Structure formats: structure tokens, C-alpha cells
Amino acid sequence: xxxxxxxxxxxxxxxxxxxxxxxxxxxxxxxxxxxxxxxxxxxxxxxxxxxxxxxxxxxxxxxxxxxxxxxxxxxxxxxxxxxxxxxxxxxxxxxxxxxxxxxxxxxxxxxxxxxxxxxxxxxxxxxxxxxxxxxxxxxxxxxxxxxxxxxxxxxxxxxxxxxxxxxxxxxxxxxxxxxxxxxxxxxxxxxxxxxxxxxxxxxxxxxxxxxxxxxxxxxxxxxxxxxxxxxxxxxxxxxxxxxxxxxxxxxxxxxxxxxxxxxxxxxxxxxxxxxxxxxxxxxxxxxxxxxxxxxxxx
Amino acid sequence: xxxxxxxxxxxxxxxxxxxxxxxxxxxxxxxxxxxxxxxxxxxxxxxxxxxxxxxxxxxxxxxxxxxxxxxxxxxxxxxxxxxxxxxxxxxxxxxxxxxxxxxxxxxxxxxxxxxxxxxxxxxxxxxxxxxxxxxxxxxxxxxxxxxxxxxxxxxxxxxxxxxxxxxxxxxxxxxxxxxxxxxxxxxxxxxxxxxxxxxxxxxxxxxxxxxxxxxxxxxxxxxxxxxxxxxxxxxxxxxxxxxxxxxxxxxxxxxxxxxxxxxxxxxxxxxxxxxxxxxxxxxxxxxxxxxxxxxxxxxxxxxxxxxxxxxxxxxxxxxxxxxxxxxxxxxxxx
Numbered sequence: 064x065x066x067x068x069x070x071x072x073x074x075x076x077x078x079x080x081x082x083x084x085x086x087x088x089x090x091x092x093x094x095x096x097x098x099x100x101x102x103x104x105x106x107x108x109x110x111x112x113x114x115x116x117x118x119x120x121x122x123x124x125x126x127x128x129x130x131x132x133x134x135x136x137x138x139x140x141x142x143x144x145x146x147x148x149x150x151x152x153x154x155x156x157x158x159x160x161x162x163x164x165x166x167x168x169x170x171x172x173x174x175x176x177x178x179x180x181x182x183x184x185x186x187x188x189x190x191x192x193x194x195x196x197x198x199x200x201x202x203x204x205x206x207x208x209x210x211x212x213x214x215x216x217x218x219x220x221x222x223x224x225x226x227x228x229x230x231x232x233x234x235x236x237x238x239x240x241x242x243x244x245x246x247x248x249x250x251x252x253x254x255x256x257x258x259x260x261x262x263x264x265x266x267x268x269x270x271x272x273x274x275x276x277x278x279x280x281x282x283x284x285x286x287x288x289x290x291x292x293x294x295x296x297x298x299x300x301x302x303x304x305x306x307x308x309x310x311x312x313x314x315x316x317x318x319x320x321x322x323x324x325x326x327x328x329x330x331x332x333x334x335x336x337x338x339x340x341x342x343x344x345x346x347x348x349x350x351x352x353x354x355x356x357x358x359x360x361x
Numbered sequence: 362x363x364x365x366x367x368x369x370x371x372x373x374x375x376x377x378x379x380x381x382x383x384x385x386x387x388x389x390x391x392x393x394x395x396x397x398x399x400x401x402x403x404x405x406x407x408x409x410x411x412x413x414x415x416x417x418x419x420x421x422x423x424x425x426x427x428x429x430x431x432x433x434x435x436x437x438x439x440x441x442x443x444x445x446x447x448x449x450x451x452x453x454x455x456x457x458x459x460x461x462x463x464x465x466x467x468x469x470x471x472x473x474x475x476x477x478x479x480x481x482x483x484x485x486x487x488x489x490x491x492x493x494x495x496x497x498x499x500x501x502x503x504x505x506x507x508x509x510x511x512x513x514x515x516x517x518x519x520x521x522x523x524x525x526x527x528x529x530x531x532x533x534x535x536x537x538x539x540x541x542x543x544x545x546x547x548x549x550x551x552x553x554x555x556x557x558x559x560x561x562x563x564x565x566x567x568x569x570x571x572x573x574x575x576x577x578x579x580x581x582x583x584x585x586x587x588x589x590x591x592x593x594x595x596x597x598x599x600x601x602x603x604x605x606x607x608x609x610x611x612x613x614x615x616x617x618x619x620x621x622x623x624x625x626x627x628x629x630x631x632x633x634x635x636x637x638x639x640x641x642x643x644x645x646x647x648x649x650x651x652x653x654x655x656x657x658x659x660x661x662x663x664x665x666x667x668x669x670x671x672x673x674x675x676x677x678x679x680x681x682x683x684x685x686x687x688x689x690x691x692x693x694x695x
Contacts, residue, residue, distance in 0.1 A: 094490060101487070102504040108566065109507065111530050112519045128533045148363035158370050162377060170384075170414050177411025181404045193415060196423050198619070198677065200627055202646055203670045206653050206663050207429035208422060213440070221373040229380050231418015262407055291512040293630040298654050304364030309514045313634065325522055332515035339510045347503070350510070354571065355578030 116140070116329035123325045136326070140334070143327035151304055152311040159221055159296070159307060160289040163228035168282055171232030172274070175240035176266055180252070190241075197234040201294075209298060219301045224292075236281040239353070243277040244270065280353030283346055287339060308335060388413040434664040440657050451664035462665075464642025468557060470672070472644070473625035476561045476568075481617055483565070484572035485610065489602075491573065492580045502577070509571035517634035520563045524549035556641035563631065572617055579613030580606070608689040615688045619680050626673050645669045 078084065115123060117135040144150070178190050212223040247270065255265045271278070293309040300306055306314070312331055343350055392410035395401045434451055438444035455462050491502055508516070523530045526548040532539075539546055549559040587605050596604070632644035643651065645665065653662030 091495060094493065094495065098490060098501045102501055105505055105508055105566070105570070108519055108523060111523065115522060124528050128528065128530065151363045151366060154366055162374065166381070174412050174415040177408050181408030181411065183405040183408035186408065189412065192419070196419065198623065199423065200623055200670055200673050202627055202649060202666045203430045204423065204426035206433065206659055206666065207426035210659070221369065222376060225373055225377055226380055227422055229377070229384050229414065230421060231415045237415065287510070291514065293514060293633070302364070305369055309512070312514050312518070328518050329522065332518045335512045335515045339512065343510050351574055354574050
């Protein structure tokens, strides 16, 4: 493939239009047209989301469909935001996202370090069990887990959403970080040990900095998971003020029954996307690395 | 500020810190016992001590809940009274008399069986196109991936609006076709025969980019020397595609099918937000939520959870069994 590319760039001016070259140019044009058409299909819904979020209530129902509002109604955003206590929901979401995220990434790193660097009896069997829990559907654990938290009287607190992160970490994260640890030469740790560092120091000062890319990748996966989580907050939180963004959105029908405010719902949906979009723009590489390493290396 | 945020966060945060200390102590305790009392090797003591948090989590949040789900499914537990053992009555009621059961199985299974193969096949094709070294192709990769990062909640709200029968984008776009064929515009989520297609269309928009990125990673991992060797042997593009590219991608395809199928079977957020007509059946996970958390019939709901689990397990076993036929692992004779 690389040969074709160098050929065509070198050839751009004076090479005759051989049948092979014509075929290549046509093939390339068809490819571009296809991928562009599909790109438009993928983008239209998002554009539609943004444009609907800026419409006047009645414009939303205009026939034929308006692609862009006559006057963009930016105040739809504050109006929707204030229709329910979304500021509070945002704080709640940040709390149940950031605290467990730190814990589960850190705990997963510790467990992954244990699995990758120390030889102990039963290690491979335990690792296999750990991997198989990745395929265990949440639905078989959901109800008893709820009952456990209920026994501790912790329903309608954030504990069920936050505390579990300290126990066990996340199988996928452990798996990905173990891959990373395994690729680090043993000599680096041995050097640290000779310098008199203990295991904790070696781990925090030497190993953690070395697996920074993996930490970023799993943090992004984890952030998305907590930010988008709906079932967890839905079953554990009962008081409206404690809701997260997703649960708030679920009960946010957009105003009165006679006329749902579609423009408000679209405005709130747009807002839900923004934090993830910003993360994606900054850390694009890590999004994709986290995604591919699981499937390709596994 | 509504309510008392600090008053809500602080107790949880304190318990979080206490639990962190407890877990840390457990780890150190394991190390102390193994090293100083049982006098095991350094590696053994440290290894077990480091994986202690996972062992605790495995017991508390995997093993115990899994066993309890099975046990509870034979009871009439309702969160209020102590559970009574009722034998297989929950399963009998579900399969025999519950009018929601079969439509739910039908919708969930059909959705998974249709949407996953379409999405995986399309993502393989798309990955092949995007892996060409064409100028500007990186932009398209980002474009296709964009819908996958949109939170499920926003996706469903958006698509409910797109599927709106009167002013929705989809019906507007297909209205020329509808006019020619003289058919009424479909009421997607409101019409039981269109609920399944609507969910599949929505899932394709969301999952395709994600799956394409995974397939692209696998496509790029195919060693180029394989193609060079094949060229020397006189293989044409088509043969190379069928005999090298596809076989080398099968492990990733297999992984994707297994993971996507299990998650399709457990579809929840879109199922809850779509507010589709119940006439088409409810997705199994949503039905479990309805029985368990809205009607407090925990025993009955766990029986449904067990059935859903068995369905996923059966599908996973079939897929793993089929591996030998179509999945190619490097270094393995074919």
C-alpha cells in the first residue's frame, strides 16, 4: 500500500493517464464520495440536535422542517437548566464520577501490579477468574447488590455509587494495566530496589509514571462510564436533589404535559455531550488506544 | 442550592476514606500473615497482598451476589418480609402465564441477533476503507467515532425527536419515498411493528463508530510482510483480502461479537428513555427493573435475571464453540 502512495505523489504532473492510473483515481474518488456520504449521515443527527436546541418552542414543530432557527434562542439553555435544579445535579454527577474514578484507577493499578510482577501460587487461575468476571453480566449481580446496600441502610446515599470502587477495581482496567506493566523491563525495578526503595516507593515513584498512557486511557473509559451511568443512580437515589444528570434528564419531561419543551430537552442533551467532547478533543489518542487495546491485544 | 450538597457528600466521603483505610489494612494484614507468620517468600506475600482488594471485591460484589441471585429466584422476596422458598414457581409463572415474558424475550433476542451482526459487518467494511492511506482519512475516523462518545441519554432523547412521526427528521427525509409508495409515515417508537427497527437504527448510529475504531486497530495490526509474501506467490488483491486480512482480523471480530452481544442483551438506558410502546414488549433488563425496583418483586425479578443470564451464557458458549471454525489465532495451524 505504501508503495502506491509514494508512486502517486511522485507522479502528480507528467505521468501519462494509463488505464491503471485512471482506475486508481476513480477508485479513490468513489471511496471519498462513499466515506463523505456516510460522514454526513453520522453528523446530521448531531447538527439537528444543536439546531433544535436553539429553536423557539413553536418552530420545533414547523413544517417543512427548518434546518436552522430564524433567530437562535440561546436563552433555551439557561431556561432548561433552571427548570430543574441542574446545577445541583451537575455537582452530584461530578462527585459520583471523580471520587470513584480516582479510587478504581488507583486500586486497579495496584492489583495489576500484583498480577504482573509477583509470582505466587494460583496467580494464573486467579487472573483467569478476574478476566471471566469481565464477561459476567451486571444483571446477575444487580438485585443482591442492591439488597446488600439496603442492609447497611445506605439507599438514597451516594455510598453504593462511590464505595464499591475501592474494592476490586475494574477487570478491564486491571487487564489493560497488566499488559502495560508486563512491557516494562524488570531491570528498572531492580535498580530502584538496589537504591533502597521499598515496594510502595517503587510502585508510586517508578512504575506509575511509566504507565501514564494506560492510566489516561482507563481514566477516560471510567469517566465516560460514571458520567453516563443511569441504572445505578436510578435505583440507589430517591431524593430529587440527589439525582445525577442522567436521572434528572429522565424525569425532565420538558415542562408541562400539554406541550413538551423539545427545545429544552435538546439543549440539555447538547450540554451532556460537551464535557465528553472536550475530553475527546484533548485526549483523542487515549480514547482510541483504550478502546483498541482491549480487543486487539486480548 | 437545592438540598444540602455538603451534608450529602461528606458522610459518603468519610465512609469512603474509612473503607480505603480498611482495605489498605487488609492488604497489609495479608502481607504480615504470609510473610511474618507463615514465612512465605517475598514474592508470594507481596503478590497476594497487592491483589487483596480484588479478592475482597470479587467475593463481595461478584460471588456473593451471583449465588444470591440464584437463591433469591426461588423465593418470593419483596424487600418487606423475610423471603419464603417457593420452588420453581417464579419460573413457572414467568414462562407460563406472564404476558410480558415472551414479547420481552422476542424483542431482546431479535434486537441482539439483528443489530450486532449488522453493526460488526459494517464496521469491518468501514475499517477496511478507512485503513487506506488516503489524504484526510483521519477526519472521517473522528467523524464516525463522534456519535459513540455521545452519552446514551442524549442519544435516545435525540432519536426520539428524530423518530417523531409528524415532525421528526427521519420521516421528513423519507417523505418523498412515502409519497411515491403512498404509505403512511411510520410512528417509529409508537407503533409496535416499528419499535425493533427503530432501536436497531439507533444502535447502528451509536455503535458503528466505536466498533469501526476497534476493527481499524485490528486491521492495522496485520503484519505487512504477510502481504509481501503473498504478492511474491502471485496472490491478487481479492485473494489477499480473503486469505490474509479477514482471517487475521477474526480474533478481534470474535471479541467484538461476544462483548457487543452481551451488552445488547442487557440494553437498559435506551430502553428506558425511548418510551416505546409497551405493545412491542419491553427489553428484558427494563422488565427486571420494573418487577424488582418498581413493584418490589425481587424474587420474581431475579428469576428473570437468571433467565437473561442463561441466554447470554448460552450464546457466549455457542460463540466460543464456533471459534475453531472461523477464528484464526496466529501461530496456530489451519
